[in-house]
Amino acid sequence: MxxxxxxxxxxxxxxxxxxxxxxxxxxxxxxxxxxxxxxxxxxxxxxxxxxxxxxxxxxxxxxxxxxxxxxxxxxxxxxxxxxxxxxxxxxxxxxxxxxxxxxxxxxxxxxxxxxxxxxxxxxxxxxxxxxxxxxxxxxxxxxxxxxxxxxxxxxxxxxxxxxxxxxxxxxxxxxxxxxxxxxxxxxxxxxxxxxxxxxxxxxxxxxxxxxxxxxAGAAAPSSRLFLRLNGQVAEAAPLIKGLTNGAVEDTGDWLVVSCPATRKARIVEALVGAGIGILDFRVEEAPVDAAILDLQKQAGGKR
Amino acid sequence: MRATMAIMRKELRDAFQSRWLLAFSLTFALVALALSLVQGRAGDLSEQGFNRTTAGLINLCLLLVPLLGLVLGASTIAGERDRGTLLTLLSQPISSTQLLLGKYLGLVVAVWMAIALGFGVAGLLMTFVNPLTDIGHYALFIVLSAALATSMLSLGMLISVISDGRLKAMALAILAWFVLVLLYDLGAIGLALSVSSSGRSLTLAVLGNPVESVRILAVMSLEPDLRILGPLGAYLTEELGKATSVVLLSSALVAWAALPLVAAERIFRRQDL
Known part of the structure; x- marks a missing residue:
């Protein structure tokens, strides 16, 4: 066409x-x-x-x-x-x-x-x-x-x-x-x-x-997932780490998870599945430029 | 064809919604009334008196019609460019030529209607003061005004196409009006005589300005007196004869209506959006 x-x-x-x-x-x-x-x-x-x-x-x-x-x-x-x-x-x-x-x-x-x-x-x-x-x-x-x-x-x-x-x-x-x-x-x-x-x-x-x-795999755009949990941080952290290689940081109020954008829904799903209460959450998407720069580095100027 | 007609109808609608045409018709009618009253008070109610009033109207036309044509023409494409609608229009299955032609035709019809209205109301008002006796001359003036508007619109479209915004287009249109209507007479004749005092440069000076062509044609028809025709008109009539002069001046008007539009189309077709 x-x-x-x-x-x-x-x-x-x-x-x-x-x-x-x-x-x-x-x-x-x-x-x-x-x-x-x-x-x-x-x-x-x-x-x-x-x-x-x-x-x-x-x-x-x-x-x-x-x-x-x-x-x-x-x-x-x-x-x-x-x-x-x-x-x-x-x-x-x-x-x-x-x-x-x-x-x-x-x-x-x-x-x-x-x-x-x-x-x-x-x-x-x-x-x-x-x-x-x-x-x-x-x-x-x-x-x-x-x-x-x-x-x-x-x-x-x-x-x-x-x-x-x-x-x-x-x-x-x-x-x-x-x-x-x-x-x-x-x-x-x-x-x-x-x-x-x-x-x-x-x-x-x-x-x-x-x-x-x-x-999706090549560009791997990243997200930062901010989770406010119902006190079960100790159980949640290893569960999340098992699903993604990204960093998990406990700031006290929030559990901040850096992960591929395509995995964030899976994380929420796993926490709910494990009976961990999510009181609140918000998502920060990395700009598209960063993902494209990643792609360009991977391509190494060959494309 | 359907697309060109749609563009033409839209342009016609825009022109009637703008205040330019209304202002033109109103000014024309009011000045005509004033001229008739002055003529009436002077006690000259003869056919000659009517001719003088219409001659006054022609002078008014030579000032207003070029301004109207240039400003309306200049605002078309540049206006669409400013509003962002040019991209929407040209992404449709129409060519840039169709768009330009549709807009030009729409404006031509609108301005012709405004001229007919202006002259119509003016003629009506004049007959209340002086009985209308010379419809022939009056009709000829309407035709000449329409021809002048057609060529000025064409030049306005060219200005519009080469301008990247409405403001710039307006400034260029007013500059063109100032040069053609106010400066040209002295400037072109002076330049023509300084370059060469031959008849050819004088003839080119007349043909190089549609306003001058219309002025000479109008005066020629009304009162073929060499003194009133001015140096350029007098030269043409003496050297070429009235008939040849009329053909030459009319051809120049046709060329002025066509050539800037053709140039605008060529440039417009090559422009990136």
Whole structure:
């Protein structure tokens, strides 16, 4: 469905935003593009949508982006990181306007506005919508022409946990319908649940490209789990150490556990299973940059 | 086609919601009324008097229409860029050419309607003071104003495409207006004569400014007096004859409407978002 071969994007002679990136995305598959800010995720997505010129070749459904940008965009539903619509148009007018641009039937626009839960707000001006509502409208617009490829740029940014779960469900539903999905994300721990493959970028270069399940082990993003227990610290500490190689520190009030992000739920589950009462807990995720740096060190510049 | 029409309708709607068109029509009507009253008080209620009033309106048009066209044209793409909506629009299955053309056509229709309204209300007010006797000239002025607006919108679009924000686009549009409407007459003629005193440089000086072309065409139709035509108009009429001058000036207007738009399209197509 999507083929990217040796894509390089330079801004002037000094800045190389993308450096020889290649990947392929088959029909019905999901690929997550991961990277810190400035890694080149958005630039790669803009290349795919034909919004910037680049060296290399990108084809979508066999159509070349550089030669037939308009034809390619017919096959893509693109949701930008910060979707911007005309604030003077209502939700209904916005959906109808973009239906016209995508040659989609107006009835489809109405259905999608309903399906994203904006039916009650359809006469509201876009300028009056909350950030979450605007994100929903963007989603409706993205799906208007029922495109075979969805390109979602940081769709989870700014969303609360409920909205993130809804988004995860949407990605799964769209995949079931046979759509290919390329999504960029900061949320490394989400990747194995939503994506088949992962592409990790750092400073425009590929540092990992492969199955998402392998990424979890390779990148090993870490979390710090703060647990307030019901006095059974002496029993809890060895149990936790048995589950993870990370450090366990007793600060008096809290038991602080450093562990791989993918193990934190297992720890909570084991404590509950052992009958140890958890009075409170909170989680601190290490930034994605740290995990990517780990990956880069492991790659040793070979990739 | 459906996409271009959708962009055009949206632009038309935006133009009517902006205060520029309303301000233009209102100013035009009020000044027309004032001109008619002054003419009426002077006791000149003849056809010649009506012509003088319309000549006054043309001068007003030469000031206001370029400003309107340049400002509206300049705010289109630069405005979308500022709001972040340009990225949303261009990520749809439309080409940059379709977007530019849709916006241009929408603005052209909006400005033509504003000119028709302004001239219409002005004409109506003038007939209360002086009976309308020379509809032909009046209609010609409407056409010339519309042609001037069309070329100024085209130049405005070019300014909009090369500007990275609305503020810069507005500043450039006002600078262009200042040069074309206020400075050009003295500057271009002076420059043309200093470079070469030949007729060719004078002709180029006329054709290099659509405002000047419209002014000469309007005066030529109204009162083909060499003194009123000014040095450039007088030169053209004397050297080339009235018919050739009209064809040349009209062709220049068409070129001014097309060339900046073509340049804008070429540049816009190559820009990264």
């Amino acid at each position: 999507l083929s990217i071969r040796g894509v390089t994007k330079r801004y002037g002679s000094r800045v190389t935003a993308l450096d020889g990136v290649s990947m392929a995305l088959d029909a019905g598959k999901v690929t997550a593009v991961i990277g810190a800010n400035g890694a080149g995720k958005t630039t790669l997505i803009k290349c795919i949508v034909g919004l910037v010129r680049f060296e290399g070749e990108i084809t979508v459904g066999g159509k070349n982006v550089a030669k037939d940008g308009r034809g390619v965009r017919r096959l893509i539903g693109y949701m930008p990181q910060d979707p911007a619509f005309h604030s003077d148009l209502s939700v209904r007018e916005t959906a109808a306007f973009y239906a016209d641009l995508k040659s989609a039937p107006l009835v489809r626009a109405r259905e999608l506005v309903e399906s994203v839960g904006l039916a009650a707000h359809e006469e509201k001006k876009v300028g009056e919508l909350s950030g979450g509502m605007r994100q929903r409208l963007a989603l409706a617009v993205t799906l208007l022409a029922d495109p075979p490829l969805l390109v979602l740029d940081e769709p989870a940014s700014g969303l609360d946990i409920t909205a993130r779960l809804e988004l995860r469900k949407l990605v799964q539903d769209q995949r079931k319908e046979g759509k290919s999905i390329l999504l960029s994300t900061h949320w490394l721990e989400d990747v194995p649940y939503v994506a088949d493959d992962a592409l990790v970028l750092n400073e425009g270069k590929t540092v990992f490209l492969g199955p998402a399940t392998e990424l």
